[in-house]
Amino acid sequence: MKNITTYSLLFLFALGLSNCKKETLEDKVFQVNKVKLYPSASSKIKEKSESQWVAVLYTNLFQQALSAGDIYRAGQCITSIGDKELAREVIISNFMNSTSPLPQIPTDASMRANIDEFVKETYERFLIRRPTEGEKEYFRNEITNDPLRSAEIVFFSFALSNEYLFY
Amino acid sequence: MKRREFIKKATLTSAGALIAPYILPSGRLFAPTGTQIAPHVVLVMYAGGIRNQETVDQLYLSQSQHTWNPIPALNVTGNIMPNMLAGAAPASKIVYGTGTSGNTPIAPILSTPMQSQGVLFKEVNAVAAGHYGGSIALLQGNTNLAQPLLERPKTPTVFEFLRKHGGYKATDAWFIGNSLQNSVPLYNHSSHEDYGAQYGANMFIPNVTFGNQGDQFLKDAKIYHPQNELSPMYKMKYFLDNSYASLTSNNVLDVVENTEAEKQQIKTFMKTMFQKKAAGTTIRPPQGGNDAATVGYALEVMKEFTPAVTVIKIDGPDVCHSDFTGYLRAIHAADHAMGYMWNYIQTQIPAMAGETIFIATPDCGRNLNPNPILDTENNFRAFDHSDANTRRVFTLMAGKTIGNEVDKATGPISSSSPLNTDAAITTGHILGIEQEMLNSGFLHPQSQSLIRKI
Incomplete structure (x- = not known):
């Protein structure tokens, strides 16, 4: 009788452990499609540095990264020209003219x-x-x-x- | 419409109706009050901290080396700037030229030195003892003790005065710098909220723009068709910009406002420069290093754009911190570059020949006493820049309407001496906006056009 009681208690304890799992967000089913969230234009408030802009542009156009040294040198090109928009325009068209790698x-x-x-x-x-x-x-x-x-x-x-x- | 909103709109409409008839075709509100003395000014920041002793005093080695090492061979005086200054060259101990040990001076280009064509202000008060403070003081017409390095000038530069008050277009104002170091790429406009980038100058740092970096990232740029490709591209860009501007209030961008036509001219010019560089045909004074190349590209800019104002920064002589022999050679080479430039303007750029005024003034001087460093070639003592002697500089002017005059401001530096910041108001005066600059409240209280001191 004592054994039966002990086994019953152990069984109930084990059952309790198995049911005591913390519920996570993944366990819930909301029955809506998964969507990728994007920031809005208005949340962009920090200006990219010249090097950041070049690095992101190169990745966007060529789908690969530019080396750190090249990012630095391209940034220097922008710094060396008074009209920064014109400098960026020339760099974009230089990338567009690239034959190796080809812009994607x-x-x-x-x-x-x-x-x-x-x-x-x-x-x-x-x-x-x-x-x-x-x-x-x-x-x-x-x-x-x-x-x-x-x-x-x-x-x-x-x-x-x-x-x-x-x- | 609420009452307050109605009053606001009605007031703005009335103000607009009153002001609109007075807006000039250039977009400016008022015409400049002055008349041009000359249509072009070339202002040279000459040349990275130089002492009056080795320049206008023509003391060569006597007060730089002989004072501290009194051997007779060093007691030599003479003029090492034969294109800019009148005076006989040193007779012995020639180390400032080219060739073996620098014993061959560069032959002068100008048969009449600029001092003999124009006017020399011999003792001018430099308002700052450092390169950045000194250089931007020449552009701002003032000095600002709260000005940190690596930040834009806090008050408007002469470029912005000219463009805002004189109606000059962006390609009328150029700054040609010799390096990305020492805040040089920040000289082309201030951060002042009423002026700033939109009124700034165009700028190249040629040893970068047209150097290895430019070869890698600028040289192969496509020249797009202006109507079929660029025009729709700009149209879509402006649409995107307007969308973004409607959503954010912090859309402050560092853009010199060239028109699309000006941009096209600059891009074509850059393409041509890369082609000329590849062919070895860029304009360049025959002698000299980076300063000569900088002056050469400045001449290319002048030839293409015939700017109202071209400011050139050179600083080879700054090697004086550790190399006095190199300093003498750099002063001599910079003088050669000035002679070449003045001759080129007069003979190869018809639009500027006889129509240009040249102004050269140092950003600062250098110390009276040397530092402990001896150069390796001649054991000459080197000089930094921080003491009272650093305040001693000169200003040389020549060109249209500037006749030859006896030297001005020849006495010791005093509170009534001309300032090197006078370069800014002098430039403004020549180009017709003297009163606007004086009325702005941004100039040094003693600032006065040097034209009025002749």
Whole structure:
């Protein structure tokens, strides 16, 4: 009888342990789709340094990192020119002209095949956010109404934008 | 609409209606009150801390070395700046030239030295004893004791005065620096909230812009088609900028406001410079190192843009902290570069020939007494810059309307001596904004155009 009581108590204790697991967020089922959250443009208030801007630009365009020494030297190029926007413009076009490595830019055909997706991906790539409906509409019109509008020129405008200077 | 909002809007509308008829086509509110004395000024920060003893006093080794080592061979005087100053060269112990031991002086380019063409203010009071404070004092027309290194000048530079009050466009104002060191890349505009980048000067630091760094990151830039490619690119950029500006209030950017046409001209100029560099055809004085290259690129800028104001920073003589022989050679080479530049302007840049006024003044002087360092070549004593002798500098002017005059300000430095900060108001006076600069309240209280002291 004593053994039965002991085993019963042990069984109940073990059962209690197994049920005493802390509930985590992953255990909950909210029955909504997972979404990736992006910051809004208004939360970007810190200006990138010249080196930071170059490093991020290179990664965005080539999908690989620039060496620390090259980041420093490219930053010096911007410092050495009075009109910083012009300096950035020249560096972007220098990267666009690179043959090794090649900048990772969608073809114009793939851009026009799904303009909305291209606009969304471009906003996510450069500005780390989704476009508003108004922004989507603007770029859809720009690309649709101008047959000469290339993905490179659209990328260029994002890389040169003021928002791209902030994080 | 609420009553308060209505009153505010009505007031703004009335003010706009009153002001609008007076806005000039250039976007400025008022026309400058002065008239131009000359359309172009070249201001040279000459040249990184130099003593009057070795320059305008023409004492060569006698008061730098002989005083401390009284052997007869060092008791030599003479002029080592034959393009800028009138006077006979040293007769012996020649170490300031080129070739073996520097025994071959560079032949003068100008048949008449600039002192004999214009006017020399011989004893000018340098308001700061350091390079940064001294250099930006020349640009601001003032000195600011609270000015830290590695920060923009706190009060407006002459570039900003000219662009804001004189209506000069961005490519009318250029600063050509010789290095990224010592805050030099911060000279082209101040951080003042009423002036700043939008009124700043264009700038190159040629040994970086067109040096190895530029070769790697700037040289291969595409020149896009202005209408088919750049115009839509800017259009989309401005849309993105407006979207961002509507969401944030801290959108302060360090951008000199070149027009799109000016930007295109600068980008084309840069492309040409890389091509000329590859072909070995960039303008350059025949002798000298980085200072000569800096002056050469400044001439390229003058040839392309014919700016209203070009400020050039050179500082080879600053090796004087540890190398007096190198200091003498750098002063001599800088003089050669000035002779080459003045001759080039007069003979190769028709738009500026006869229409330019040249001003050269040091950022600061150097000490009376040497430091303990002896240079390796001649055992000459070296000099730093911090004592009263550092206050002694000069200003040399020549060019349009500046006739030859006897030397001015020849007495000892006193409270009534000209200041080296007078370079700023003199530049403003020449370019027609003297009164606007004086009225700004930012200049040194004793600042006066040197033109008025001739």
